[in-house]
Amino acid sequence: MLYSEPLFRPPAEADSLIVQITEGCAYNRCLFCPMYKGKDFRVHSPKEIAVHLRDLSSVFGPDQTRVFLADGDALVMDTDDFLAAMAQVRSAFPAVRRFAAYGSVFSLAAKTADDLLRLKAAGLRTVYLGLESGDEETLRRMGKYMAAPRMAGICRRVVEAGLNLSVMVVIGLGGRSRSRPHAEASARLVNEIRPSHTSLLNLLLAHTPLAADADYRDFALTDYFSEAAAFVAAVECRTIFRANHASNPVALQGVLPRDRELILSRIQTALSRCPGA
Numbered sequence: 001m002l003y004s005e006p007l008f009r010p011p012a013e014a015d016s017l018i019v020q021i022t023e024g025c026a027y028n029r030c031l032f033c034p035m036y037k038g039k040d041f042r043v044h045s046p047k048e049i050a051v052h053l054r055d056l057s058s059v060f061g062p063d064q065t066r067v068f069l070a071d072g073d074a075l076v077m078d079t080d081d082f083l084a085a086m087a088q089v090r091s092a093f094p095a096v097r098r099f100a101a102y103g104s105v106f107s108l109a110a111k112t113a114d115d116l117l118r119l120k121a122a123g124l125r126t127v128y129l130g131l132e133s134g135d136e137e138t139l140r141r142m143g144k145y146m147a148a149p150r151m152a153g154i155c156r157r158v159v160e161a162g163l164n165l166s167v168m169v170v171i172g173l174g175g176r177s178r179s180r181p182h183a184e185a186s187a188r189l190v191n192e193i194r195p196s197h198t199s200l201l202n203l204l205l206a207h208t209p210l211a212a213d214a215d216y217r218d219f220a221l222t223d224y225f226s227e228a229a230a231f232v233a234a235v236e237c238r239t240i241f242r243a244n245h246a247s248n249p250v251a252l253q254g255v256l257p258r259d260r261e262l263i264l265s266r267i268q269t270a271l272s273r274c275p276g277a
């Protein structure tokens with residue numbers, strides 16, 4: 001088997017070769033995320049990575065230019081080990097020009113500015129990071145709490161190292177009861193971080209305990225669009241904005257704040273078409 005399934009990657013990495021240097025998520029406690037609940041986290045050994053790279057090369061060919069290092073939080077690896085894995089990839093795929101990986105605020109908290117600069121120098125281009133929310137009450141409720149100022153500081157370090165930081169916010173994560181605080185606090189956090197990219201995802205309840213909670217179950221499509229609009233209206237920093245994940249009911253994209261009115265008008269049109277709106 002080429003990969004340990006299930007395997008995930010951000011939409012923007014559709015053209016990248018996925019190289020699995022870890023399995024699962026080291027944190028794996030977020031209530032809303034069923035992605036890696038069936039996997040125990042582990043780091044692949046250099047020997048396993050070598051076999052994996054040989055298999056990938058025989059299937060996809062050696063001329064790969066973009067690599068996504070999986071699974072859910074590969075940057076939790078010790079920096080030297082991560083750099084060694086990147087070097088292994090480069091020797092198997094000499095044409096690789098850029099690497100990307102998921103990170104979390106927990107794993108990146110352990111990375112120094114020097115670590116981040118070394119990763120950038122080795123070819124790491126983009127870190128994808130689930131902020132999920134800037135609302136601390138929502139983060140506590142979801143089992144993914146870190147104080148917002150600390151999250152901002154960790155994320156700023158990534159930006160200041162010159163890496164692309166692509167952050168994700170989950171619409172619906174505050175339920176109906178905290179929809180507005182979740183949207184506004186998330187936009188405030190994004191404004192502090194000033195990430196190169198910002199994406200909205202839509203909360204999916206399947207395989208999560210939130211499916212039994214009326215505050216989430218009753219979060220309707222109209223709530224989704226109202227919350228997305230409140231978020232977009234409050235983002236002031238320049239960031240490439242996307243809501244094009246498969247979970248989103250309508251694909252949105254643009255550059256904020258430049259394209260705010262256009263994006264808001266698309267949201268308003270979608271909202272006006274919702275049953276019962």
Ligand code: SF4
Pocket residue numbers: 025026027028029030033034035036072073104130144
């Ligand atoms: S949301 Fe991210 S950190 Fe939380 S369990 Fe899922 S992959 Fe892990």
